[in-house]
Amino acid sequence: MADPADQISQLKIDRSTAAPARPGWLLPGIVLAVAGIGILFWIFFRPGSASVLVQTDVARRPPSVAAASSVLDASGYVVARRQATVSSEVTGKVVDVLVEEGMRVEKDQVVATLDDATQQARLSLAVAQVESARATLDEIEAQLRIARLERDRLRDLAERKLTSASSVDTAEATFDQIAAQLETGRENVVVAQRNVALAEDALSNMTIKAPFAGMVVSKNAQPGEMISPVSAGGGFTRTGICTIIDTDSLEIEVDVNEAYIQRVDAGQPVSATLDAYPDWRIPAEVIAIVPTADRQKATVRVRIGFLERDERVLRDMGVKVAFLGAEMPADVTQEIQGVLIAGEALQFDASGDFVWLVRNNIVAKRVVHIGGQRDRPQILVTKGLDLGDIIVRSSELPLVEGQSIKTD
Numbered sequence: 001m002a003d004p005a006d007q008i009s010q011l012k013i014d015r016s017t018a019a020p021a022r023p024g025w026l027l028p029g030i031v032l033a034v035a036g037i038g039i040l041f042w043i044f045f046r047p048g049s050a051s052v053l054v055q056t057d058v059a060r061r062p063p064s065v066a067a068a069s070s071v072l073d074a075s076g077y078v079v080a081r082r083q084a085t086v087s088s089e090v091t092g093k094v095v096d097v098l099v100e101e102g103m104r105v106e107k108d109q110v111v112a113t114l115d116d117a118t119q120q121a122r123l124s125l126a127v128a129q130v131e132s133a134r135a136t137l138d139e140i141e142a143q144l145r146i147a148r149l150e151r152d153r154l155r156d157l158a159e160r161k162l163t164s165a166s167s168v169d170t171a172e173a174t175f176d177q178i179a180a181q182l183e184t185g186r187e188n189v190v191v192a193q194r195n196v197a198l199a200e201d202a203l204s205n206m207t208i209k210a211p212f213a214g215m216v217v218s219k220n221a222q223p224g225e226m227i228s229p230v231s232a233g234g235g236f237t238r239t240g241i242c243t244i245i246d247t248d249s250l251e252i253e254v255d256v257n258e259a260y261i262q263r264v265d266a267g268q269p270v271s272a273t274l275d276a277y278p279d280w281r282i283p284a285e286v287i288a289i290v291p292t293a294d295r296q297k298a299t300v301r302v303r304i305g306f307l308e309r310d311e312r313v314l315r316d317m318g319v320k321v322a323f324l325g326a327e328m329p330a331d332v333t334q335e336i337q338g339v340l341i342a343g344e345a346l347q348f349d350a351s352g353d354f355v356w357l358v359r360n361n362i363v364a365k366r367v368v369h370i371g372g373q374r375d376r377p378q379i380l381v382t383k384g385l386d387l388g389d390i391i392v393r394s395s396e397l398p399l400v401e402g403q404s405i406k407t408d
Helices: 004-009 026-045 065-069 117-159 165-204
Strands: 052-058 070-080 083-086 092-097 110-114 207-209 214-219 242-245 250-257 269-274 281-294 299-306 318-324 339-342 347-349 352-359 362-367 369-371 378-383 390-395 405-407
Touching: 117 165, 250 281, 250 318, 269 299
Parallel strands: 052 405
Antiparallel strands: 052 390, 070 250, 070 318, 083 242, 092 110, 110 207, 214 242, 250 299, 269 281, 269 318, 281 299, 339 378, 347 352, 352 362, 352 390, 369 378
16 A cells, blocks of 8 residues: 555646746737627617607698688688590590600690591592592583684684584583583582591591690590490590690689678688698688588588699699688788797707707707797797608607607
8 A cells, every 4th residue: 555645745736847937918809809799799888879769740831820810710622723634536446555644734735545446448439539529520511612712612603603502501500500510510529528527527536635735633534435425335435645734724612601701701811721731821812602501411612722733732722711801911921930840849948949959860969049038838949940840749758969859
């Protein structure tokens, strides 16, 4: 058995053998790794990097001063005073339709064509008949010249007692007969020419044109369908190619309760607001009061004309109108300068009043100037915002410059 003292001596550390040197890159590597982790943390977890849920608001146009002068409010619709469903004068098969909804057309512009093979054949026949009538007329004229020469010759012989009176009478009758045939031939040429005109008119009916300049609002027929001015073919025959409205004839029709019609006069100024654009007020005036009442609704129809034309005004749009008082100050039709925002969107710090402006889901601080007091549901911003700017109304967390946001 081994001596325990010898075993304990073997447990001594041999100091004569040097420890291996550590690699020189270990410490710099650790520093770089820590720095990289810090950079990644800054990129993904820095303030403002996470999207904050917010509610937004839009800078709107403030109401006009004219709205305060309203003596009567009513609602109605935009209508086209001049509109037409374009159709053909004859029944035919549609070959091509050259318009689409929303297309602008000019007066006499071709909107569709019908199959004109039969009309082309009839026109060719009518032209041939004219040529035939003219050839017949030339033949009769030649016969009349011969008859005239024969008559004149026999008259000369009769004066010299060299022929009988009956021969002269026969020549006279022949000349008169051919002269009458000449007149008939001339009339036949006129009739043939009128047949050509009718054939040309029938051919022109195969080309359907716009009766006036306007906008196409509906397309009712397709190539291959039958079209007729009357619904002779039942549900399989169209009665129109398209519907065109004259956009310059757009006006407003409203029904006014007959109990308040005394507040409306022809030429009275009106402020109109389309339901589609509630912040846009359009100047208008009363054109006429239709002199009849609806006994079922107890209303009187009033026609109102726009004083300004705009492409945003479309037929059948809903509109609200305010009939303005006759004795208005000269400046009441002017709009209040600035935009309206929700009161809770306005904030305040050392730099003054500001709002958070939204651009591409990123907020930016925008200093603004306001008119009036701050503690109002609606605040007038006179400087710093434009109509239609999107701003933050409220947010679940405090915002910082450059903050990414998201909305409900």
